[in-house]
Amino acid sequence: MKTRGAFALSRHAVLTCWTLVTLFPIYWMLMTSFKHSGEWVTWPPRWLPHAPTLENYRAVLAPGTSTFELGRQTLKVLKPLWDSLLVAGVSSLVAVALGSALAYSWARFGTGGPRYPYNLLTIRMVPPIVIAVPFVVYYVTLRLLDTYAGLILVYVATSLPYVIWMMLAFIDDVPIELERAARVMGASRFRVVGTIVLPLVASGLVVTFLFVFILNWSELLLAMTLTNTEVSTIPITLNKFQSANEGRAYGPQAAIGTIATLPVVVLGFAIQKHLVRGFSFGLLRK
């Protein structure tokens, strides 16, 4: 009994430690986003804003002033938010639709051969910088550079391997007997997918969508390479802020960071219960 109490106590101690490590940067960004410019950098650092303000959010979000003076360049903030949402949303939807269909097809019929999911994973392992250089030349030729369609196509391709691997786990959980029974009773293949498989893997689809949405929402390197002025995403905007060395705008940057984080975290909270199921990638014995 005594050892058990000691174990519970040390468990709480360890978990609390890591919780603090996890929360510290998030807390600091949140607080900075509410600070006046005089409090961004002080010694000793201020852990609570003296007089909380929404000035940073206003500077970043207000329609008329959604451009931000920074050295010599002017940055738009509202448009990248919208662009990110559009590009990440559409590409993740398409990837989840295509990828889960493919995962089903592979699990049931072995489409593409036994190595197919591994081949796709190989593609994911290639560092994106490798294809960045020729990609620009290729996209210029196709007139896809700096367009939504161009970026979306790339993101669909890069997130497909993850979709397939995650969905395999969920499809493995669908009892084949059920599908067979429905087939015997005369249901078409499409009907089997629609009425039996789809409801059973619904939570899997949501989890997978969230995960690839996070990846696409935050991708920096390819976005920087394949866009210029027409399309711009949130990570690019942050990077531009950061590389403009003169006059760091900590407050507005913290506001952008908070805004960029919020939708994903809210989504994550909403599906947390399902999150734990999706990440063993079908690699456990039933």
Place this chain on the structure above:
Amino acid sequence: MRAGDPPAPDRRAVRRGVLGRLERERVFKWIPFVPVQTLFVALLLPNFLLLVYLSLLSWRITRGAWWNAPFTGLDAFMVAIGDERFLWALARTFLFAAAAVPLELGLGFGLALLCRSPFRGRRVYSTILLLPMMIVPAVVGYDLSMLLIDQGPFNQILSVLAGRAITVRWLSDYTAAPLAVIGADVWQWTSLTFLIFLSGFAGLPQDPIRAARVMGATRWQVFRYVELPLLKPVIAIAVVLRSMEALKIFDYPMLLTQGGPGNATETVAVYLWRVGWEFARVSHAAAMSLILLVAVAVYVFIAIRVLRRERRRLAAEGIA
């Protein structure tokens, strides 16, 4: 594990029209395959050929169109191999991955182990511990650059803990800056390994564990001889996923230190980015990309073999 067709003939076996045609197994199974494969071939094949071709030229963006660039054979590769900064960036990338990935795996596994069984506060802990993976890496990079300034809160905490004034120059010191980049990676991606292992623990089959318990195995024995072997494939995929992402590391050095001080945090992705876009030496970047591809390919080959073996073993002993 394939469903195939049921032996009994389908009542409405003969369907007509487009839908009927799509129904046949040999057509049905290719429906998702065709668009996916088309996308990959259309995006990757021309790019790969272009990459190889560009690496054989001597082209800079600033000097006219690429099809007019002189053909110089393997010159770009000679430059790449002779480029010390490139070789260092390559080595540094593997070094960063070698430092960050084991830490992430160890921490993630340990934390998941502590959180696997229900206790009071478990939900709160796991909710918070999952947060970092939901934050944009660029935001993490920016956020840490704010924490780690010389007179920032991180140094303040260190000073309080140590009881004397400590000022580590995290972003401009040759030893500290790489640690900051590795730390950023560990901070963010421990949450993913934690999730993967938590998912693994939650999905463990209960029968063999109970059987071992009944036969009088101690807690440690159950963990070591029953659970750990069952978890092996999950551990394998965690290693593969994390190491392949760690080799791409780009956002943190870019946002935290811009590769500096000097080149102390310049990973291969950052350096190739510079060669290609800042220095506009496209052909050199292409040659270096191909070398990087070969370096990664060796690793990928091993990783895929391990994964295939694990999944095949599962199919052989578990489901069959």
